[in-house]
Amino acid sequence: MSSMLVIVIVVAIGIVGFFLGRQRAVSKDDRSVKAHSLPHYHGWWVFLVSVLPAIIFIMVWAIGSGFYIERQAVNSLPVHNSESVIASQSLELGMVSGIARGLDKLTDQERANLPTTFSELRPLLSSKGVALATEGQDFMIPVAVQWNKSTARAHNIGAVVAIVLALAGAVFGLSGVNVRTRARNNVERIILWGLLAASTIAILTTVGIVLSMLFQTITFFQSVTPSSFFFGTVWDPRFSAAGGNGAQGQFGLIPLLAGTLYIALVAMLFAVPVGLFAAIYMAEYASRSVRSVVKPLLEVLAGIPTIVYGFFALVTVGPFLRDLSAAISGGYPFIMAQSVLTAGIVMGVMLIPFVSSLSDDIITAVPRSLRDGSLGLGSTKSETVRRVVLPAALPGIVGALLLTASRAIGETMIVVLAAGVAANLNINPFDAMTTITVKIVNQLTGDLEFNSPQTLVAFALGLTLFFITLAMNIFALYIVRKYREQYE
Amino acid sequence: MNLMTERSLEKAVNDKMSAQVNTIKMQGKDVTVHYGEKQALFGVSLDVPEKMVTALIGPSGCGKSTFLRSLNRMNDTIEGCKIGGKITLDDEDIYNPKIDVVELRARVGMVFQKPNPFPKSIFENVAYGPRIHGLAKNRHELEEIVEKSLRRASLFDEVKDRLHEAGTGLSGGQQQRLCIARAIAVSPEVILMDEPCSALDPIATAKVEELIDELRQNYTIVIVTHSMQQAARVSQRTAMFHLGNLVEVGDTEMMFTNPTEKRTQDYITGRFG
Numbered sequence A: 001m002s003s004m005l006v007i008v009i010v011v012a013i014g015i016v017g018f019f020l021g022r023q024r025a026v027s028k029d030d031r032s033v034k035a036h037s038l039p040h041y042h043g044w045w046v047f048l049v050s051v052l053p054a055i056i057f058i059m060v061w062a063i064g065s066g067f068y069i070e071r072q073a074v075n076s077l078p079v080h081n082s083e084s085v086i087a088s089q090s091l092e093l094g095m096v097s098g099i100a101r102g103l104d105k106l107t108d109q110e111r112a113n114l115p116t117t118f119s120e121l122r123p124l125l126s127s128k129g130v131a132l133a134t135e136g137q138d139f140m141i142p143v144a145v146q147w148n149k150s151t152a153r154a155h156n157i158g159a160v161v162a163i164v165l166a167l168a169g170a171v172f173g174l175s176g177v178n179v180r181t182r183a184r185n186n187v188e189r190i191i192l193w194g195l196l197a198a199s200t201i202a203i204l205t206t207v208g209i210v211l212s213m214l215f216q217t218i219t220f221f222q223s224v225t226p227s228s229f230f231f232g233t234v235w236d237p238r239f240s241a242a243g244g245n246g247a248q249g250q251f252g253l254i255p256l257l258a259g260t261l262y263i264a265l266v267a268m269l270f271a272v273p274v275g276l277f278a279a280i281y282m283a284e285y286a287s288r289s290v291r292s293v294v295k296p297l298l299e300v301l302a303g304i305p306t307i308v309y310g311f312f313a314l315v316t317v318g319p320f321l322r323d324l325s326a327a328i329s330g331g332y333p334f335i336m337a338q339s340v341l342t343a344g345i346v347m348g349v350m351l352i353p354f355v356s357s358l359s360d361d362i363i364t365a366v367p368r369s370l371r372d373g374s375l376g377l378g379s380t381k382s383e384t385v386r387r388v389v390l391p392a393a394l395p396g397i398v399g400a401l402l403l404t405a406s407r408a409i410g411e412t413m414i415v416v417l418a419a420g421v422a423a424n425l426n427i428n429p430f431d432a433m434t435t436i437t438v439k440i441v442n443q444l445t446g447d448l449e450f451n452s453p454q455t456l457v458a459f460a461l462g463l464t465l466f467f468i469t470l471a472m473n474i475f476a477l478y479i480v481r482k483y484r485e486q487y488e
Numbered sequence B: 001m002n003l004m005t006e007r008s009l010e011k012a013v014n015d016k017m018s019a020q021v022n023t024i025k026m027q028g029k030d031v032t033v034h035y036g037e038k039q040a041l042f043g044v045s046l047d048v049p050e051k052m053v054t055a056l057i058g059p060s061g062c063g064k065s066t067f068l069r070s071l072n073r074m075n076d077t078i079e080g081c082k083i084g085g086k087i088t089l090d091d092e093d094i095y096n097p098k099i100d101v102v103e104l105r106a107r108v109g110m111v112f113q114k115p116n117p118f119p120k121s122i123f124e125n126v127a128y129g130p131r132i133h134g135l136a137k138n139r140h141e142l143e144e145i146v147e148k149s150l151r152r153a154s155l156f157d158e159v160k161d162r163l164h165e166a167g168t169g170l171s172g173g174q175q176q177r178l179c180i181a182r183a184i185a186v187s188p189e190v191i192l193m194d195e196p197c198s199a200l201d202p203i204a205t206a207k208v209e210e211l212i213d214e215l216r217q218n219y220t221i222v223i224v225t226h227s228m229q230q231a232a233r234v235s236q237r238t239a240m241f242h243l244g245n246l247v248e249v250g251d252t253e254m255m256f257t258n259p260t261e262k263r264t265q266d267y268i269t270g271r272f273g
Helices: A003-028 A039-076 A085-104 A108-112 A118-127 A140-175 A183-223 A226-230 A254-285 A288-302 A306-329 A340-365 A368-376 A381-410 A413-418 A436-444 A453-485 B002-021 B064-071 B101-107 B122-133 B139-152 B156-162 B172-184 B202-215 B228-234 B252-257 B262-268
Strands: B024-035 B038-049 B053-057 B081-089 B108-111 B190-194 B220-224 B237-242 B245-251
Touching (some): A003 A039, A085 A118, A085 A140, A254 A340, A288 A340, A306 A340, A340 A381, A368 A381, A381 A453, A381 B122, B024 B220, B038 B220, B064 B081, B064 B220, B139 B172, B172 B202, B202 B228, B237 B262, B252 B262
Parallel strands (some): B038 B245, B053 B220, B053 B237, B190 B220
Antiparallel strands (some): B024 B081, B237 B245
């Protein structure tokens, strides 16, 4: 029985329970007492008590039994005295689960007289379309067979328990149906829990992301000291051949951080004035008809995938700036095609809609009475904007700019294509620099196990980036909230 | 009681005397206002005499605020608003394209229904107008203007120790007087007030009314109000609006004791509105 079928059965029980519950509520209502809840609330209550526990059980069981079977397989593997026990064990486990998946595809007859050596099994499995690596060992086959058996058993037990749970829930729900049963309040409470769960998922996911990065980062810091990472000025990870662990390399964050902040700064220098002026025009000057056309157009810019901006930087802006600089200096192009300036300008273009859209909302939120007050004193529109509207909106705008800046810092695709990969530490905006995000991409592309500092450093970089943007967002939210209180 | 009659008698005599001397400051002739398709004013002609308080009364939506706002062209800021007819300030057409709106609004100041101090300090609120119009040559002069304006708005004594605290931190009545001080600081000739007391409690209202009565010495004031008593207390002339038309205009005393129009009488006695 597949899990899908089990879920369908459980839901079917729930649906039947719904109709029975509603029916029962109607038949119990003899009009002598005022019914507490409408019949369909009784139906929903029966549905929920039969379906919810069963579904939750199915999920917990699937996760729990998976762990259990894996532990069992690990225990039945022979013990090695290899140097890196964890790595080889996880490799072996991968092989075993691969074989087990392959065995599933065999017919019963083939399974009955299974070859006992891996070299015989491999061609048999590949004829079924399951390709396996060559490192398989004979002892893995019985483990894989056992794996399949326990999986099937766990599955069957789970299915039976889930269906019994659903039936029990339905009976419990139905037996509780009565004229004065508070089914309406019960359903309300479950809705509350459902909504709570939905909002918790986002937070839990964030926690999960941080934790997963945190553990890899801790592993990284076992081979590289935090001080040489956070304060190192040389980035030279020295990719060594897989398996060899002689070359250590240097993992200095400073050049990457400098590049990240520098490019973000150039981008903000470009995006803030343009975006802010666009927002002021839209909020204060544009007539309603102009606004209804221009604002959506600007916001369309925000929907362009950043990789497209990256292309634009790579094939248009970069070469243009290089040729321009060559024309200015008369031959020698002092702006490189991949440079801080190129990446910054294109990223700035990407950020314009964010700045303008956020600031527009904030400027529009400044009460009209303040504008009237200023205009009524005989000031011009721009004086009103400069002296009353902008100061009133300033905290909100600063918050918006911080949110934008954290986007600029986390932006990846544009810088991958336009900023270059050289981890230079310089202040010339015409040279190539690189960013944290570019290096994360570099370190993780390729077929590598996550066990060398060369790859693990990506997690340390990611975590650093996460904390930088998190801090900026928290600060921005704090400022925005403070600003909101002003008009309460 | 005796004292009251005496005082109101005195007021009536004063009013009558001033009505005789005062010249026309602003004048509306056949003023029409459209908001998009909807017409809000249907040919209103009204004179505003100098150094007097003119009250505009009438039920909600009768066009009295619209008329007030067209006196300093604040209606320009509303999209789709069209104005016809002629409005003059000292016999100058204020809707003449050659007129500088900004300068006009400096001459015809405005106080709004809800107190709207800027989110700045009390000092900066009052100094705002003088600063943009360059009325003060230096810091000392600016301070003088601010103090004088606050005194005229009878607010100075209450706030003199906290001039550099936020204007939004004052009470509602103080905020409204701050807005009046802010308007006075530009030395306008006319002050328009759009229901200045509707957001205030009775005590704050009394203070603002007292202030309006004092300001009459130096300024021409037009006030929109919902309260008959307020119109009777502070104004010398009253104009009654209904459904976008001017029903009747005359000396306040006469309007409240012996109105010629039945609609005015009905409104004043509370039969509709």
